[in-house]
Amino acid sequence: MDHSQNLTPPKGGAQKILPVGAVLVVGGGIAGMQAALDLGDQGFKVYIVEEKSAIGGRMAQLDKTFPTNDCAMCNISPKLVDTGRHPNIKILTNTDLLDVQGSPGNFTVSLRRRPRYINTDICVGCGDCAEVCPISLPDIFEMGLKERKAAYRLYQQAVPAAYAIDKLGTAPCRHACPADQRAQGYISLIAQGRYKEAFRVIKEDNPFPSVCGRTCHHPCENKCTLGMVDHPVNIMALKRFVMDYALAYGRDRVEPVARTRPEWIAVVGAGPAGLTAAHDLVKLGYGVTVYEALPVPGGMMRVGIPAHRLPKGALQQDIDDILALGVVLKTNSPVKNPQELLNQGYNAVCLATGISMPEHSLDLEGEDAEGVIPAATFLRKVNIGEPVSIGERVAVIGGGITAMDTAAVARRLGAEKVYLVLDRPRGELPAYQWEIAAVEAEGIDIYERTSATRILSENGSVAAIELAKTGKGMVTGQDGRKRPRLEPGSEFILEVDTVIGTVGQYSDLAYLDSHYEDLTVNTENLTCDIPGLFVVGGRKTGASYIIEAVSLGHKVAGSIDRYLSGSQMKGFERARPPVVKFDRQEILDRISSGELTLRERVEPGLLSMEERVTSFREVVLGLTEHQARAEARRCLQCGICSECLSCEYACGVNAIDHNMVEREEQLQVGSILLAPGFKPYNACLSEEYGFGRFPNVITALQFERLLSASGPTMGHIVRPSDGKEPQRIAFLQCVGSRDQTHDYCSSVCCMYATKEAIMAKEHQPGLDIHVFMMDMRAFSKGYWNYYLRARDQYGIQYTRCRASMLHEDEKSFRLTLKYLDEANTRREEQFDLVVLSTGMEIPESVRALTRRINVETDQYGFCKTEAFNPLQTSRPGVYAVGPFREPKDIPESVIEASGAAAAASCIIAESRHSLTTPVEYPLERDVSGEEARIGVFVCHCGSNIAGFLDVEEVTEHTRRLPGVVFAESNLYSCSQDSTQHISEVISEIGLNRVVVASCTPLTHQPLFQDCLRRAGLNPFLFDMANIRNQCSWVHSHDRQAATTKAKELVQMSVARARRLTPRPLVTVPLEKSALVVGGGPAGMSAALSLAGSGFPVHLVEKKPELGGNLNSVFVSINGRDPQKIRERLVGQVNSDDLISVHLNSQVSEVSGFKGNFCSTIENHNGDQTTISHGVIILATGAQEYRGPDYNYGTDERILTMGEFEKYLADSPAGRLPGSVVIILCVGPAERYCSRICCTVAIKNAIRLKELNPEAEITIIYKDIRTYGFKERLYTHARQAGVIFVRYEDHTPPRVSTEENGSLLVQTWDPVLALPVVINPDQVVLGMPVIPNADAGEIASLFKVPIDEDGFFKEAHVKLRPVDFTTEGVFMAGMAHYPKLLDETIIQAQAAASRAASVLSQRDLKVGGRIAVVDESLCTGCLTCLRICPFQVPLIKSNLVGTGNIIGAAYIEPATCQGCGTCAAECPAQAIQLMHYTDYQMSAMVAALIKPELIETVTGDG
């Protein structure tokens, strides 16, 4: 392979297209983060696409991790912070990958960015939004065991720390409302008793709530989702309740809005549209005058609606609120020529005359008689208070709402008889049924299917009316109007004093001067031919209902604002979120599952009939508070977020934007890495266990949350049914694994169940815990001992069986498990809590993703990968890691992540650093010799700090501390403008130390240190006082104590800050090449991967040929010929220019440290080569055990597994054995599980069966550990007739040679409870893998640790599985632990990736928080050498210690980890940990106890 093009740019010729130096990582779980960090460190731009609102994945949900019982969050949280702050990593939350185009090196990916409604760049994560959010829903992160708000952060430590809002879209009620009234918003607040806020929400969209709470035609209720299965929520009554409540109990005064705009606008018409427009425009800062022709404002609301339906006071309340904003109202001011207004100087004029009720003719014979009144006139007179005389008998003609109102008003005016003449039956009228019923109840006589034919008069006054019955069908009269057909001969006469006719209302602009007749109105923006004139009303833009008029008012106001601001007048409509739609079935399902209970709709009370007909008092009474809250709780919260905007008002940094919409985005990347993770099997599908029906059956992930100190019960294990502590817990294994629908093993369940059982016992030692399992699959490093500890020390009972059914006692909710134990005895046990160990599945969303981007998967959705590159998917340039490939645990996912990072980077190695931009800072100012000038910034954190302690008092106190020259408080110290401000203050005031008193340094220190660097200060001149997480939040009940403590914490920080010194980082050059020790598959893969990334490699192999253990693997487990893989690897290594192969060689000497190692390679002739290199990968392999167990070595028919495999590969068909016994868990495998023996044994058994189908094969085992897809081999073997016989520790099989020379194997079958005796042709011992003989020597040569079994010990079993604690040294292959070939290759790639992360740095930065030896005090006692967990200190002979002794301790700055253990232990106190010196630390104590003693000092630590 030629990598020259990687190192030098192409010269001349055709322009070469460089790959894109960016990688897309799908999934922000632990694997995704690890891959991103590796790639980011290697100089590539990384985009993490995460479907949730924060990264962290499943690991963040775990309480502890096995086998160390480390806190999962403590482990993952530094990675979260690193990922979040990495300059080369961009996290895209709420995002899905839609499409991938292009080829490796140059992909175009399309992303769907779903809105989170909170701007992550602005949000400071204070949580004030969640505090006020009225919507609660099951918390998915807590597996539904708790509720969270719609405004939420996925979990406490989430990255990004920004909150998000869960919103499905616009609720149907809001969508149905012409004015966009956010009904769900105020309903949710009413449900919580927050009426004042509900009032605010209503007013957001509607300045006429008192009116609409009474007279609205409420299309919202027609679209209410609840209406699909029940009566809709009584939205109108709820709105009125809020207005009544506000009126009764007081509300905030409406203050005039400040004028911010010079323009004046005239609005013609003081109806709902005009006043709404005026309201909006005044709020925007314009001057507004409203001209009204009538003596009173309100338009139809005032003159068209009678008081018993809309009390005048209610209307006036709404109007007063509008006028109070500063709207100027001129009544009795008709306008006929709007142009004049424009000429007067108004910048815009709005005609908002809307509808009117024309004083039309009834078109009846005799209608000229006195006493025939149009309804409009009648109602106007009554409503304005003009006298109107109607006599004792009144006929009202018409079937609309006006007719009902008119009849009711006539009744209230004292008419004894009121006749309502309806030409159609009730069901066909424009008026609602209940309205007709209401007037009927008031004693009004109704004539249905009746039409007036003429009016009879006496002396010019009405005397009677002639009516006739209408028949079916309509006739068209001469005037073209349609009328019902009359039944001939049905005429009859009613004696009346007054006839009131109602005809439909309509809009026109007839009141204007005649030259406006041809006005053309644009319905999109309500402009017309005359610039500056806007029209609401007339035939095109008139409204029929009040709420429509309100909507038009908003629309015209927006249009006028755009016009006056010079903005676009067309195409301004923004994209809107989708409308939430539910299926009726979905709602019914929620009802049947008990999630939703239907409650009866609350109807308001009505005025007594006696009072109704004798007064104009309002007929419909309001809801009581109790009724309103009950009704509000019926709301289904369709949109989840109700858009009440409480969060927007609570947010102190304006981070919330409810108008965000989904959008698509394209990115260019060079390669793609898929780490989408798994989902736990849906246990509801295993109905036999009753999950979802029996409250005390939970899943393991739920149990994990119960165990977690930050979980729903704060770590208390309780039964969901009654909250009591359980006494007996059962774990049922393999739920959704190894069954009829899952032919694979989920790999992790045995261990997590064991871990959860141990943790439960630690929480509650008296617990009785049983695990029901098929095999104990403790196959990885440390797992077997972990299991033994659970069983033997914690007393957890393991039973081998597959539980088939659970029964629940309906009273006690206890669960009964009936099972057959191993001795085939029927048993029955009761448990308080049953935990289902659910297996791993691929979520449907991930399957859909693989279909979209053409990546091949198996039938379960697991990703298929390539033979020679085990992380490569079917689509070149796209890699897959983690459980997405095959179920696996955290360390293996982390290894794969690094491995895939290496593979992904090989494609784009040429473009390293091409898309990353290093941050440039100004030169650091020299502060030495300056007196401390400390600036202190005290944070309110919204209400998080200021709500619980007196921030101003703390700030004031701070000013009195010595050295402090500046102190102030900030609302949010970490907001973008504040951090900018801090930098400015540092420069302006000349600060040389900074203290921020706010939250935790673990997340925020780097941010503030950045402020110092931007202002030219060394970042170490900074200290933080944690007055939120460790003060205001934890002493929230005692303001005084919290304030005092905050002062003390700031005192301590200031005292330390005064003594801080700059810690400049020193740049050390970096040797950009690698040493790989071991020429097996691990070493070769690592070398190839590094070379592929452009780094030269020295590959050292002690044997004369490459290949290592792969030379003796012949049989495949997955159809991939191992020898072909070996040949390919060897061929690639030998032909790679960047790899120097040293055969027959060993490393004899190593010196130096990360970035600058120097090693000597010695070959079998004693020739030495000295090389310089920056990193080391140890891939020294391991070997098959060859001990004397089971008489190995005494009979050539007793073979090791390796020998058997070779035998199978070499033997001609005729010499194959007819009968073989394979014994597993031999020798050292009793101490640790050698992981691969089961799989290899089964592989070879199948191979023998293939070669000789007649062969009888018996495998004698303890547990079959065919984890993941290896389970399929196990199943295949059983189907092929391989016999499996289990044995217990205390009854191991025995192998001997009988007198007749035949082999004898004896064992005890615990299932049959019988001895088994076999005379096989061969006995094969599944010998475990053990470390090489020289493993210890290699470890000491490279100064790396090994574990008790002799394998390399990783820096961290979960999160740094290929790193050594020794910096710059990495491991791969079986020297770490036994593993299969693909696992080895992946680990080697991972080691290469980790090594490349070091080699990709431009140089090494050394210093900062490191230990420094004062050699003049060093006695050379070696304490530091012994105590350092990282083996950093050395005794250097060229240094002189105390008393001039030769040799003193030296700590290499490049490798010191800064833990300070040596400083604490040094008996001579010759070591100080910089930045944590004794001087600095003791000053903090002094400042706490005796603050008055602090005197001015010059900082010099």
Add this chain to the structure above:
Amino acid sequence: MEEIALQILAYCCEHCAYAAADLAGGLRMQYPPQLKIVQLPCSGKLDTLMALRAMEEGVDGVMVAG
């Protein structure tokens, strides 16, 4: 009973105990305000003298968590 104003210093490893105290804050768990937490890069950094000197200075108790 008269309340005695104690001062307890808690030296906490930044990798675990300090982060745990942060989490306790996030969960609004209450504890006595007399406890003052000091961050250490590792609990191994705490030397005996540091603890004893704090007592000499007048601190009423020292806690190490890591």
